[in-house]
Amino acid sequence: MDMPTVAIVGRPNVGKSTLFNRLVGKKLALVDDRPGVTRDRREGDVAFGGLIFRVIDTAGLEEADDDTLTGRMRMQTEAAILAADVVLFVIDARAGVLPADQSFAELTRRAGCPVILIANKAEGGAGMSGAYEAFSLGLGDPIPFSAEHGEGLGELHNALIEALPKPDPDEEEDEDGSGSRSLRVAIVGRPNAGKSTLINNMLGEERLLVGPEAGITRDSISLDWEWRGRRIKLHDTAGMRRRARIDDKLEKLAVSDGLRAVRFAEVVVVLLDATIPFEKQDLTIVDLVESEGRALVIGLNKWDLVADQPGLLKQLREDCTRLLPQVRGVSVVPLSGLAGQGVDKLMQAVVDAAAVWDRRVSTSRINDWLSEATSRNPPPAVSGRRIKIRYATQVKSRPPHFALFGNQLDALPKSYTRYLVNGLREAFDLPGTPIRLSLRTSQNPFDKG
Incomplete structure (x- = not known):
């Protein structure tokens, strides 16, 4: 199969x-703050989390006569759009949607290929509001992104998986006739938590080097596996420790590789050592997984060493709820990678976590819940005027992301947004998954509340 093209x-x-x-991983394209630095179409081959494609960097779309330099650049860009399998349509989230974005969105739409809308420079509050403005282009859900800082790569990867042409099953071993796709699972944790031992047991072979010394695994290793007929792509990662304790250059690279594995995974298993669980570094790793918006499962490895302590599992689950409120309800699974105990329960929790992460809730159900939640506990008043939440909808899944619309929402206290997030989690059965909540204040000048 020919390599697909992304413009x-x-x-x-x-x-x-x-x-x-x-995407290319090299500074092949000249970058400058001045517009018009890129004039020709520039191409590069990309290997992006298991996806392989050719990417084309085009000159900026500008309205101009065909016989001018700007016009010829525009024609080159149009040719790239027509030849592409997928178009990445980029807007500047800080500038918001401009009239030129609208006309070029129409041009892109007419090309008839899948379009992924990227709201670049979306870091910070101003960027996020511009990202939501991008809905008006009619190109689907925008991906809040920062090309400069690499934020949003996981979401872009997921969108490309959906948009790129599916490989021929005879040519691509990762697909079967039913069109199933591997569930990407990363196993992370502190050094010597037993990650490689667990994976060896899953695979039924000594595939990974293991030993009592911490830090044997250097690279993030990807392995194909099948569990109960479900294709799984397992990522074993180097142990993640505090940066202040890393002196070795190779280990620094290994830790950043582990971060990449988290970003490209759909479900992350954070493996704890059951003999010394919930160390500060464990909590930091869970924070990272939550901030990256990945589905989460906590594995208590080496459980065979502490299984004789009555009530310990109940106590550790209570500790988890207390220490990790941002992922309330996360599955905590006791297991032993060495003895091969608990692997089935762990994998069932992984599959369940992926389903929750991918869940969508209808707008009518969300607003029924919102009406009840705000009646039971109304938002507070600010300067004598009550905050009003008028409407809510789910803007995306993976992880579940909800937007609230109303007036003065920027004054909503954190305690109230926590109340809403916990309510969403409970009402729509979203245990353990990160939940995103965006607040959008009405811009209507006639809206007097």
């Missing part, structure tokens, strides 16, 4: 070349 298009100076460099 990056958008107005000048929205960050297309920075995104190109990020």
Whole structure:
């Protein structure tokens, strides 16, 4: 099968070349704050979390006569759009949606290929509000992104999996006739938590080097496996420890490789040593997984060493709820990688966590819940005027992301947003998964509340 093609298009100076460099992994494209630095189509081959494709960096789309330099650049870009299997349409989230974005969105739509909308420079509050404005382009859900800082790569990877042409089953061993796709699972934890031992047991062979010394695994290793007919792509990662304690350059690289594995995974198993669980570093790793928006399962490894302590599992689950409120309800599974105990329960928890992470809730159900939640516990008043939440919807899944619309929502106290997140988690059965909540204040000048 020919390598699929992805074209990056958008107005000048929205960050297309920075995104190109990020995907290719090299600074092949010249980047500058001035518009119009890229004039020709530049191509590069990309290997991105198991996806392989050719990416084309195009000149910024500008409205101009065909016989001018700008016009010829625009024609080159249009040719790239027509030849592409997928278009990455980039806008500048800080600038918001401009009229030129609207006209070029129409051009892209007419091309008839899948379009992924990227709201670049979305870091910070101003960027996020611009990202939501991008809904008006009618190109689907925008991905809040920062090409400069590499934020949003996991979401882009998921979108590309859906948009790129599916390989022929005879040519690509990762697909079977039913179109099933491997569930990407990363196993992370402190050094010597038993990650490689667990994976060897899952695979039924000594595939990974193990030993009592911490830090044997250097690379993030990807392995194909099958559990009860479900394709799984397992990532074993190097032990993640505090950066202040890392002196060795190779280990620094290994830790950053582990971070990449988390970003490309759908479900992350954080493996704890049951003899010394919930160390500070364990909590930091869970925080990282939650901030990256990945589904989560906690594995208590070496359980055979502490299984004779009555009530310990109940106590550790209570500790988990207390120490990790941001992932309330997460599955905590006792297991022994060495003895091969608990692997089935762990994998069932992984599959269940993936289903929760991917869950969508209808707008009508969300608003029924919202009406009840705000009646039971109304939002507080600010300067004598009560905050009003008028409407809510789920803007995306993986992880579940909800948007609230109303007035003065920027004044909503954190305690109230926590109340809403916990309510969403409970009402729609979303245990353990990260939940995102965006607040959008009405811009209607006639809206007097």
